[in-house]
Amino acid sequence: MKTRTSGIAAGVLTISALFASPALAAPVTVDLRIEGPTRTLFEGPVTTDVRPFRFTGDATEYRCDGTANNQGNSPTPQPTRGAAVAEASERTPFTIRGTFGQNFRSPSFTEINGENVAFNPNTNEFLAEYKNGAFSEFGSCGDPIAEGDRVLFAYGQGDEALLGLTGPATARPGETVELAVTDEKGAPVGGASVGGQTTGPDGKARVVAQRGPNEFKAAKPDAIRSNRAVVCATDGQDGFCGTTRPGEPAQPGQPAAPARTPDRGAPITRIAGIRDGQTFGRGDAPRELRLSGTDPSGIASLKVRITRRHRGKCAYFSGRRAEFRRAKCGRRFFFKAGDQASVNYLLPEALTPGRYVLDVVAIDRAGNRDQLARGRTRVVFTVR
The missing domain is CATH 2.60.40 (Immunoglobulin-like)
Structure with missing residues (x-):
């Protein structure tokens, strides 16, 4: 509300963040998501330091550090959104192709992970770039990133609502759980499809969690599909969600997960x-x-x-x-x-x-x- x-x-x-960088850059971990015309091309955490940008199969390295060299405003080299994409493409791996613009000193992508993301003059769609829910005014190599930033590349016209999806981390098998869809400002989004259901005016939909991990994404016409929300359903002794079956040894590093865990994570604040x-x-x-x-x-x-x-x-x-x-x-x-x-x-x-x-x-x-x-x-x- x-x-x-x-x-x-x-x-x-709604963070419009032009990150003011520290004097000394350090590796940062951000949440990177790339939404193509028909599917999610990448979604997950990426850790990167100051590094050059490279297209797949191209030996040419381009400076990508958020300084004036890349039309950025950082006085010192910093990790950037472009660096995060390059790092993810090499570690996953997936292909990134395009050209490195001489004006913005940042990449313009034509293909990512096998999907065409080039500008479409018939629909005016292109790969729009966002940081923390706000459309970025900088190219990806001119835009520094900070720990915990949410970096999004999404194919569209650049004015669509950015859907966000939240739900419980765990549930009992067969339990009905509530998923919530919001826009980039945190407002509820009705009429979105998620898990075979449609959200009401309050942005919420109820779905049944099947045993094991359940992955959900929300979608709606004229909006960018949401992040992935995973609800893991377990009875505590079925081998799912880090649990073990009776008589089986516990898996190293995978203790049985409680149905609910205390919230110790800080909220995310935004200024628009x-x-x-x-x-x-x-x-x-x-x-x-x-x-x-x-x-x-x-x-x-x-x-x-x-x-x-x-x-x-x-x-x-x-x-x-x-x-x-x-x-x-x-x-x-x-x-x-x-x-x-x-x-x-x-x-x-x-x-x-x-x-x-x-x-x-x-x-x-x-x-x-x-x-x-x-x-x-x-x-x-x-x-x-």
């Missing part, structure tokens, strides 16, 4: 409508902060902190007073913007000139909280 709050920007956190490093003219900065958080346990609260610095003077936004208050530089206060997964927080007036830091942190119902990360849960922007 999306709520709109007046006073400070309630948020629909403001890019890290963006500059607005006076009166052009958004008054409405669009924030969101996602987590299997549900979102308990979205907390916001906004600070402003202008001509050496600092202020913070008071959620209680719904106004900016003068303060010593360095003083920062969070306030609760809402308790829904998606919040639009309306500021009382247009932002005045200054350098702003917007921090948003989601807390789930299990008590886990997201961490501040530049370009994802923290965006720095300027109003002139």
